Amino acid sequence: MSENILSIQDLNVDFQTEAGVVHAIRGVSFDLKPQEVIGIVGESGSGKSVTSLASIGLLARSATTTGTILIDNQSVTTMSEKELSNLRGTTVAMIFQDPMTSLNPVYTIGWQIVEALRAHQKISKKEARVEAQRLLELVGIPQAEKRLDNYPHEFSGGMRQRAVIAIAMANQPKVILADEPTTALDVTVQAQVLQTLRTALEISKAALVLITHDLGVIAGFADRILVMYAGRVVESGLVDEIFYRPAMPYTHGLLGSIPSIDSVSSVRLRQIPGSPPTMVGTHTGCPFAARCPLRKEICLTEEPELKLVAASTNSSIGSEHRSACHFADEVVEMPVASMFPDSSEDFSEESK
Ligand SMILES: Nc1ncnc2c1ncn2[C@@H]1O[C@H](COP(=O)(O)OP(=O)(O)OP(=O)(O)O)[C@@H](O)[C@H]1O
Numbered sequence: 001m002s003e004n005i006l007s008i009q010d011l012n013v014d015f016q017t018e019a020g021v022v023h024a025i026r027g028v029s030f031d032l033k034p035q036e037v038i039g040i041v042g043e044s045g046s047g048k049s050v051t052s053l054a055s056i057g058l059l060a061r062s063a064t065t066t067g068t069i070l071i072d073n074q075s076v077t078t079m080s081e082k083e084l085s086n087l088r089g090t091t092v093a094m095i096f097q098d099p100m101t102s103l104n105p106v107y108t109i110g111w112q113i114v115e116a117l118r119a120h121q122k123i124s125k126k127e128a129r130v131e132a133q134r135l136l137e138l139v140g141i142p143q144a145e146k147r148l149d150n151y152p153h154e155f156s157g158g159m160r161q162r163a164v165i166a167i168a169m170a171n172q173p174k175v176i177l178a179d180e181p182t183t184a185l186d187v188t189v190q191a192q193v194l195q196t197l198r199t200a201l202e203i204s205k206a207a208l209v210l211i212t213h214d215l216g217v218i219a220g221f222a223d224r225i226l227v228m229y230a231g232r233v234v235e236s237g238l239v240d241e242i243f244y245r246p247a248m249p250y251t252h253g254l255l256g257s258i259p260s261i262d263s264v265s266s267v268r269l270r271q272i273p274g275s276p277p278t279m280v281g282t283h284t285g286c287p288f289a290a291r292c293p294l295r296k297e298i299c300l301t302e303e304p305e306l307k308l309v310a311a312s313t314n315s316s317i318g319s320e321h322r323s324a325c326h327f328a329d330e331v332v333e334m335p336v337a338s339m340f341p342d343s344s345e346d347f348s349e350e351s352k
């Protein structure tokens with residue numbers, strides 16, 4: 001028995017499409033310990049959502065999945081639909097980008113929380129309603145007792161996402177999977193919902209997989225980060241290692257593109273030129289090579305493994321700093337994002 005609440009080993013997911021086989025996930029492995037927060041970042045199409053959907057058995061039928069997925073030491077890939085749906089309501093909870101994916105527009109918020117509670121616990125409707133009110137209060141909905149009788153459309157976007165967090169907490173999950181939970185919200189509401197999520201974790205003692213394309217959301221929230229590109233984990237490590245000593249040029253690129261309040265106004269944002277590869281068919285070499293300013297011959301012919309970064313300061317199992325770059329040990333010594341052109345350089349190129 002392992003102490004990990006979620007353990008994914010060598011996950012591969014292919015989709016059969018008209019354009020050919022899409023290799024959406026290629027050899028993803030990671031473990032999540034109880035109460036740990038892992039952030040998964042990467043551009044659109046890198047495989048973040050497919051990884052989280054696979055881990056709870058929610059992928060489309062067109063998907064072929066190989067690898068091992070254990071949640072609380074139970075194998076997700078061999079579970080029946082009934083076992084899976086029980087697992088989803090109890091051990092694991094999900095929060096998606098659009099709260100209306102989780103909420104039913106024709107039922108009141110209170111009814112939906114009561115149903116979530118009564119599906120997995122033997123309690124009366126009356127007791128469940130008292131608990132539903134307590135949960136709405138916990139997630140910061142004012143006048144919770146009255147609000148229980150509102151329909152989702154009577155809530156603001158931020159309130160709806162908080163109601164979803166309340167439902168997620170209803171049966172004391174051991175792990176919460178949140179896929180872009182704040183992306184659809186404006187910045188101030190984003191901060192409030194993140195704070196609610198933090199409170200939910202403190203109270204429920206759940207572990208969290210937080211998926212986002214925004215590294216700013218992860219800073220100060222996650223313990224560890226997985227950076228995904230072209231269906232693989234291309235860098236992983238503790239938050240500080242990833243932010244201050246990134247060892248994969250792609251991560252440098254992501255870090256260069258986040259605006260920071262304390263950066264001097266003359267510091268320009270840097271962008272990664274080009275776009276990610278399509279995942280159809282097979283490719284040779286490093287999938288980032290076409291966009292990488294440091295690429296050399298070997299990058300075009302050999303796909304690098306996710307290896308330990310030699311100069312890593314942390315070596316405890318699961319938290320090691322790893323990078324899938326042939327030149328990781330040089331990249332880790334470079335100033336963050338310095339290898340990418342800043343937007344002013346781009347502009348001067350265009351105006352020539
Ligand atoms: N049902 C499907 N059928 C075919 N291809 C799919 C399917 N679902 C996902 N994919 C492909 O799998 C790859 C990974 O998709 P995924 O949704 O995981 O990306 P993501 O990292 O979550 O991106 P985003 O930031 O846009 O949400 C993409 O190339 C996508 O087109």
Ligand SMILES: [Mg+2]
Nearest residue numbers: 048049050179
């Ligand atoms: Mg996604």
